[in-house]
Amino acid sequence: MILEQTKSVWKMYREQTGNRVVLFFERLHQIGAFAIITGVVTFRKFNVARRVVHPLIFHQILRSGVHLFGMVAFIGIALGLVIIGQTVTLLSQVGATEYVGVVMVTVVMRELGPLLTAVLVLARAGTANMVELGMSRALGEVEVLESLGIDPIHYLVMPRVIGLALAVFCLATYLVGMTFISGWLFAFLHNVPVTLSDYSGQLGAALHWEDFLLFAMKTSAFGVIIAVVSCYHGLAKPLKVEDVSSVTSRAVVESVVGCVLVDAVFIVAYLVL
């Protein structure tokens, strides 16, 4: 009896796990296809109806980027204080304060800065986009665009993808800059034996050309992932108004998973380069 129950639980577990894996790859396939369509439309129609579409891109940059500057600056300053505070204390104990710059570059520029910025943009702009597009879909505005001969991908998705990619890149740059500056200020105010020239020299020595290239690629990729996932959930399938909140939660989770997976790819790239 117990053996049979164990077998059926194991079978159920296998089936559920199998289903989840299949669903994961199915969703990955769908979002990938949506991303490719968006890429083709962006490439082919970037300058089509620019009087209508380009202001939408600027609007997205304003909403996802400029309006988040205050929050990103605050987080950047806090991050600098925390990291330098902890790192310097630790490195002072082992007499290795010359590695402060390396730690800042590795932790802030390569990892924490881009990922934290992506999460902030996702929380503020990604969810807003998702709700906005979900409501557009539920209220039939997408069909209206089609009836007017306007491609919804071109009008609704492309501006968000470009806007979010640029916004995450710019905000992550600000965040990293703020963190570097506030880190040194903390060290200066606490009489830590690292001068400004030592600190900037360490940062300069730790930074390589591939850091800038991969930073730009990674932050832009995060912006694209957040935009594509939220637009996919908002537009790709028929939606009712009451579904919008649950689909928004799903889009947030999938965006985070997408960003972390891409982050893993970039970690490998850093190791290879």
Place this chain on the structure above:
Amino acid sequence: MMEPEWIIELDHVAVAHAEGGEQRLVEDVCWRIARGDCWVVGGPTGVGKTSLLETAAGLNRAADGTVRMFGRVLAEATEKEQIEWKQWIGFVFENGGRLLRHLSVAENVALPLRYHRAMKEDEVDAIVTQWLERARLNDHAHAMPSRLSPRFQQRIALARALVTPKAAVFVDNPPEGRSRDTIWWRDQLAALASQNCAVIVSTNDFSAWLDTATRFAIVENGKFTVLGNSNDVRAAADASWRDYIMVN
């Protein structure tokens, strides 16, 4: 290119729900629409009139059969052709016409001009003002759609549909009864039909359209039936559809 006699043709078309449901709402629709026609399609609520109109306008894929636009099979047309045709076919949705909520009234009307035409801003403004005056809503040009009542919103949707020249205009459930609003709609659509544009209206009330429309059809029990002209509708005193279609 010479335009064919029929701008829209439906050959044995099956209509399904726009959101991709399996259930077929109307079967075997054979319907030909020419320029200058003024069609009124009646039927009880929920029978599939909206889906039929959306299918004929090329917004909803036919579950079966062939839809032709300007003599070409819609399913075989390229994306470029479909976008071009859609610019010649207007569609006014029911319940407020589905205006884009993030644009003001004037921006909604101007959208097709700004998107498809390389016009100067002052030219766009002049055309938009003209259409808003025609809709008697020029005082609300800068209002957001949510500030207007659904009947005013639907007028704006008509202005948005007609701001560029059209070969056919579909109007889903315009106001019914004998109000001034109904008279406004009837006059506007009659004027359109007289300008050689096909007008297709769905309604539950034939009464307002008996003196205006040239052709009447009904959707009931999954069938599309052409009734004829207004005299044929008046003469069909014993028809079963008179139970749910108002005819005075």
